[in-house]
Amino acid sequence: MTEQEQALKVLRDQIDSIDQQIHRLLNERAKCAQQVAEVKQKYQGEQDAVFYRPEREAQVLRRVMERNEGPLPDKEVARLFREIMSVCLALEKPMRVAFLGPEGTFTQQAALKHFGHSADSAPMNTLDQVFREVEAGAAHYGVVPIENSTEGMATHTLDLFKRFNLRICGELELPIHHxxxxxxxxxxxxxxxxxxxxxxxxxxxxxxxxxxxxxxxxxxxxxxxxxxxxxxxxxxxxxxxxxxxxxxxxxxxRNIEDQPDNSTRFLILSNQEVGPSGDDKTSILMCARDKPGALYSLLEPFHRHGISLTRIETRPAGQGGWSYMFYIDFEGHADEPAVQKVLEELESSSVELKLLGSYPKAVL
Structure with a gap:
């Protein structure tokens, strides 16, 4: 053996030993995931057990990034852990995720980024079908685009939130390269x-x-x-x-998009409510009549209670006496006292208020 070969052998032996430890720990984690499933089924019932908890996943990924000491970048380590969690979740209960198909779309790419490659991704022909599939329980979750950094809001998605009674349980942002x-x-x-x-x-x-x-x-x-x-x-x-x-x-x-930092934000649809993760957003739909000061009366409670808006979009309501529909994203969770006060005030002053969901801010 040359001196170089000897040095490489020592390092490769170390890598083999580390790989064995990683492998053992991965299987230990998988066994814990199976036990979690058994506990949930015992106390929640096999039909009602909720296996995917977005707030718990967000907390785990944030801790992964906080404790990372390198040389691997924070987000790359978090992506590795997301795949580990995806595999372990599949042991508890395989997740079926609906997206706008066919295969090969950016929406599928977003679904894989958020749920990992162990989720069963199911292509749908239209966004309407994605909403219907989740509302009917045929898919556990759905992934839909909500806004693009170049072209703005996906208005068709907003309109579908009016028609369907679904919750937003997560979000993610995906760089878009055409x-x-x-x-x-x-x-x-x-x-x-x-x-x-x-x-x-x-x-x-x-x-x-x-x-x-x-x-x-x-x-x-x-x-x-x-x-x-x-x-x-x-x-x-x-x-x-x-x-x-x-x-x-x-x-x-390659990369023929006009804006090199082009990105799209996606929302995760479900039938479940999500608990606080510690760093959350809330989305609502409001319908209000066209009258002087209508927009001010909607926004003033947020200012008074110190809640930051992250997005507001106006759309024609298109029915009855409603004149405008407002889609609003803001920081905070619906369980927080300040947010509850704002929602109560808005509900009393608007034609209709629809809480679309509170969910963790995107980690990746």
């Missing part, structure tokens, strides 16, 4: 481009500069667009990295 994908990059002849209308909007300037005369074909999702491009050699699709391998496409151009 690629121009083709079946064969050797000699591409592009006569049409498939994408969701939001993706066209987020890549508007780039497309005008490079493909000003090519037909834009709107589809329900970028996954569907990628699938069509894989079957049409004279077309291209705008989609993310997941679609490249899934539909065996070539990347003609």
């Amino acid at each position: 690629h121009l994908l083709v079946k064969d990059s050797a000699e591409p002849v592009i006569k049409r481009i498939y994408a969701h209308q939001e993706s066209f909007a987020q890549c508007r300037s780039w497309l005008e500069a490079h493909y000003p005369d090519v037909e834009h074909c709107f589809v329900n999702s970028n996954g569907e667009g990628a699938k069509r491009a894989s079957e049409d050699p004279q077309s291209a699709a705008i989609a993310g990295e997941m679609a490249v391998e899934l539909y065996q496409l070539d990347v003609l151009e």
